[in-house]
Amino acid sequence: GAGRTETEAGKPVKQYLDLVRTVFEQGSWQTNRTGIRTLSLPGAAMRFDLSQGFPAVTTKKLAFKSAVGELVGFLRGYRSAAEFRALGCKVWDQNANENAAWLANPYRLGEDDLGPVYGVQWRNWPAFKALPASASGQIEDALGRGYVRIADTADGQVVLYKAVDQLRQCLDTIISNPSDRRIIFHGWNWAQLEEMALPPCHLLYQFLPNAATREISLCLYIRSNDLGLGTPFNLTEGAALLHLVGRLTGFKPKWFSYFIGDAHIYENHVPMLQQQLTREPLPAPQLLLSDRIPDYAVTGQYQPEWLERVEPGDFSLAGYQHHAHLTAPMAV
Numbered sequence: 001g002a003g004r005t006e007t008e009a010g011k012p013v014k015q016y017l018d019l020v021r022t023v024f025e026q027g028s029w030q031t032n033r034t035g036i037r038t039l040s041l042p043g044a045a046m047r048f049d050l051s052q053g054f055p056a057v058t059t060k061k062l063a064f065k066s067a068v069g070e071l072v073g074f075l076r077g078y079r080s081a082a083e084f085r086a087l088g089c090k091v092w093d094q095n096a097n098e099n100a101a102w103l104a105n106p107y108r109l110g111e112d113d114l115g116p117v118y119g120v121q122w123r124n125w126p127a128f129k130a131l132p133a134s135a136s137g138q139i140e141d142a143l144g145r146g147y148v149r150i151a152d153t154a155d156g157q158v159v160l161y162k163a164v165d166q167l168r169q170c171l172d173t174i175i176s177n178p179s180d181r182r183i184i185f186h187g188w189n190w191a192q193l194e195e196m197a198l199p200p201c202h203l204l205y206q207f208l209p210n211a212a213t214r215e216i217s218l219c220l221y222i223r224s225n226d227l228g229l230g231t232p233f234n235l236t237e238g239a240a241l242l243h244l245v246g247r248l249t250g251f252k253p254k255w256f257s258y259f260i261g262d263a264h265i266y267e268n269h270v271p272m273l274q275q276q277l278t279r280e281p282l283p284a285p286q287l288l289l290s291d292r293i294p295d296y297a298v299t300g301q302y303q304p305e306w307l308e309r310v311e312p313g314d315f316s317l318a319g320y321q322h323h324a325h326l327t328a329p330m331a332v
Helices: 011-026 064-075 081-086 093-097 118-124 136-144 166-176 190-195 230-249 267-277
Strands: 028-030 038-049 125-132 148-152 157-164 184-186 202-210 215-226 252-266 286-289 315-318
Touching (some): 011 038, 011 252, 038 267, 118 166, 136 148, 136 157, 166 202, 166 230, 202 230, 215 230, 230 252
Antiparallel strands (some): 148 157
8 A cells, every 4th residue: 555664564474584594593393293393482573463465475476376265265165285286285185195195094085085174174174072961951052053863872862963154154243243252263173184185274263253343364373384484374374364255344454363383494494494594585465265256244135155266266355476486305
């Protein structure tokens, strides 16, 4: 927008580079499952004002199409690397087909399968209840909440099941009760971690609508984040998701807070990141959503089915300036 100083405009990337610098200065070398050492720092946070621009990395070229392709796959609850590839995102190929531990996992369903990763938990979290057959009030309540009776055990228990669409429930609550402080979805399903090619890294999302200002914010918690490749990707996905949810519920995206448990730099990413630290951040771009996606603020019609209708091409960056492309290998 008009009136922004250059320093303000470059702020999103500056925060990212400051975090990289901090990990270089204060991190310690550690070993991990990949066999490639990391410089790691526990507990990091960034906060972006999305009204001032989109947090796209500008000190190298962001793989924007791949990132929004992955997000769209999550929104649709995909579990196959082939489905992500069809959306222009190849980041799951190695995890699906080249990770020895996953190839030997009895839960893997064959080529390209990833197990019930991210989007499966977001849109179809498998929920079970085991209740005493005598507890008619409890059983009645569960059935009223959409559970289905799937089994009766020999010891007098009734087993009930439903798939929870966590993300849809979040949108419903933003519409019906925006002051709710429990608008959360998450992916850390203990019962299925061993069934996944990779347990979730970004695992907890909390939406915070402000009914008075008609703004909506998002807090994202990531247990483990590779600052070289993962962070620019996950920043893009989280901010794009907030823009989409805002469009579908009639709120303007405002604060995007990003918390990392283990913030780390892989040893083979050091040259790429040091190179970026020598580059001057460029002004933040703006995220544009296609006019195809209905704007609740304009129509007054709630159309949450657009969560799974959006295509990667519905997201674009306007005014995206960036330095030359840099690359580094992903640790699997």
